[in-house]
Every structure is written in structure tokens, then in C-alpha cells.
Amino acid sequence: MYDLAPHLILLLAAAAFFAGFVDAIAGGGGLITVPAMLIAGIPPLQTLGTNKVQSLFGAGSATIAYARKGHVNLREQLPMALMAVMGGSLGAALATIVPGDVLRAVMPVLLVVIALYFALKPNLDDVDKHRRVTPFVFGLTLVPVIGFYDGVFGPGTGSFFMLGFVSLAGFGMLKATAHTKLLNFGSNLGALIVFASFGATLWKLGLMMGVCQFLGAQLGSRLAMRIGAKLIKPLLVIVCIAFTIKLLSDPANPLRVWLGL
Numbered sequence: 001m002y003d004l005a006p007h008l009i010l011l012l013a014a015a016a017f018f019a020g021f022v023d024a025i026a027g028g029g030g031l032i033t034v035p036a037m038l039i040a041g042i043p044p045l046q047t048l049g050t051n052k053v054q055s056l057f058g059a060g061s062a063t064i065a066y067a068r069k070g071h072v073n074l075r076e077q078l079p080m081a082l083m084a085v086m087g088g089s090l091g092a093a094l095a096t097i098v099p100g101d102v103l104r105a106v107m108p109v110l111l112v113v114i115a116l117y118f119a120l121k122p123n124l125d126d127v128d129k130h131r132r133v134t135p136f137v138f139g140l141t142l143v144p145v146i147g148f149y150d151g152v153f154g155p156g157t158g159s160f161f162m163l164g165f166v167s168l169a170g171f172g173m174l175k176a177t178a179h180t181k182l183l184n185f186g187s188n189l190g191a192l193i194v195f196a197s198f199g200a201t202l203w204k205l206g207l208m209m210g211v212c213q214f215l216g217a218q219l220g221s222r223l224a225m226r227i228g229a230k231l232i233k234p235l236l237v238i239v240c241i242a243f244t245i246k247l248l249s250d251p252a253n254p255l256r257v258w259l260g261l
Contacts, residue, residue: 008040009208016054016209020216024062025224027158027180028239029055031246033209034154046202048154049195052188053206054213059185061217066178069225077179080139081186087144088190091151108247108255111156111240132168142168147187151194158184159240177224 004012015036023029030051037047066072142164150157161183165176195201247253 004040004205012036012040012205012209013212016058016212017216019054020058020061020213020218021220022216022235022239023055023058023158023184023213024065024181024217024220025177026235026239027162027184028156028243029058029158029213030154030156031239031243033213035246042202042205045200049192049198049200050202050206050209051154052192052195053201053203054209056185056188056192057210058213058217059181059188061214062181062221063178063185065218065221066181066225071175071178071225072182074182077182080135080143081182083139083143084147084150084183084186085190087147087149088151088187089194090144090190091148091153091187092191092194094152108244108253111159111244111247132170135169138164138169143183147183147190150184150187151191154191156240156243157187174224181221 012033015032019029019032022032033051033054034047037050038044042050063072063074067074143161146157146160146164149160158180161180162176165171165179166173169176171179192201248256250256
């Protein structure tokens with residue numbers, strides 16, 4: 001287990017469970033697990049690769065829970081999931097040449113925009129609204145782009161998928177959450193294949209955290225289905241704001257450096 005002390009293993013197990021719970025409802029599980037692994041002393045590359053292992057369990061767990069209750073048709077969404085796999089694998093493969101500083105600088109701004117959208121937009125509930133793009137166009141354009149981002153960087157992917165489903169596909173909050181999970185599973189799978197091929201995955205640690213995240217996602221998805229938009233909307237806003245604060249708290253964040261803060 002990467003020679004980790006017992007208390008660090010327990011910390012990572014607890015972080016994975018809580019990440020699975022939060023991610024199944026509003027996304028943003030990487031906000032919890034990635035810093036936890038870095039604090040435990042795991043190198044950044046292995047942290048990203050191992051995070052994909054346990055994230056796969058969380059997204060898969062939530063997908064199964066939502067599908068069992070009829071909130072998502074897995075067969076109909078499979079083409080979109082395959083596009084997410086492609087995007088995730090390309091993103092991971094090209095991670096070394098994508099300007100990471102630009103991503104870290106833009107992320108806080110994008111997350112604030114998403115938080116404001118969900119916080120201020122009226123009539124956001126579990127009822128489907130007018131669809132602005134067809135599923136074909138949505139799957140062919142936005143899905144692989146967000147999947148690519150997941151492979152390159154990762155945190156916030158679920159929030160981006162949620163924004164797309166609600167604002168463009170016209171989905172209600174619960175339906176958007178349910179459909180986000182399978183696409184997140186696909187982008188994680190694509191990125192994991194690439195990271196694993198480069199030996200950047202700690203399998204024992206990832207599988208242990210994966211089991212914990214699976215259990216957390218089961219609890220989170222069931223709670224989301226019981227309460228719906230009343231839970232999903234505020235938690236999504238909180239996760240986006242918390243992640244923004246986390247990113248900007250780093251003195252080395254490019255946005256702070258560029259602004260001289």
C-alpha cells in the first residue's frame with residue numbers, strides 16, 4: 001500500500017467514502033481525494049492515476065443505483081459514454097503538452113460561473129425543460145470536450161457535465177445527475193487506460209479507496225433520489241465554491257500570480 005502508515009490509510013479510506021457520497025450527488029469528488037493523496041505523500045502523477053481507479057468505482061456505483069431506479073437508460077446513453085472514453089483517453093495522453101497553468105488559472109473562474117448559474121437561475125428543479133441541442137450534437141461535441149478535460153486535469157468534470165445537461169439538454173436536476181455519472185465513468189475509464197499503460201497507478205491503494213467510494217456513492221445516490229433538486233442544487237453550489245477557494249488558496253496558482261495577489 002505504498003508503505004503508508006495505518007492512520008494515513010484510514011484517512012484515505014474516509015476521504016474516498018465521503019468523496020463517493022458527494023460526487024454521486026453533485027460531483028467534485030476529486031476535490032476531496034486528490035488533496036488527501038497528496039497530503040499522504042503520494043507523488044502527483046501517481047495521485048492522478050490512482051484517483052482514476054477509485055473514481056471509476058464511485059461513478060460506476062452511482063450509475064448502477066440511478067439505473068436501477070429508472071433515472072437513466074444505460075443502453076441509450078452508451079454512445080455518449082464511448083465519446084467520453086475517447087475524450088478521457090486523449091486528454092490523459094496529451095496531458096504533458098497541454099498548458100496546465102492555463103487550466104489552473106481558468107478553473108476558479110469557470111467554477112464560480114457554474115455556482116452562480118445554479119444558485120441564481122430560477123425554476124431549477126427535477127422537471128425537464130426545453131432542449132436547446134439534440135442528444136446527437138450534445139454527445140458529439142460537449143461530451144468528448146469535457147471528457148478530454150477530465151483526462152488532462154479532472155476535478156470539476158461532474159459540474160461541467162451537470163451544467164451541460166441542465167442548460168443545453170434541458171434535463172431536470174435529478175435526471176442530469178443520473179446521466180452525468182455514466183459519462184464520468186467513461187472519461188475516468190479512458191484516462192485510466194492511459195495512466196495505467198505508463199505505470200502511474202497504485203493499484204492496491206486505488207482498489208481499497210475504490211471500495212470505500214463505491215459504498216459512499218451508494219449512500220449519496222439514494223439520498224439524491226429521495227430528496228432531488230432540493231439537495232442537489234445547494235450541494236453543487238457549495239462544492240463549486242469550495243473547490244474555487246481550494247484552488248485560490250494556493251499561492252502558486254497561476255491566476256493569483258498573474259493578478260499579483
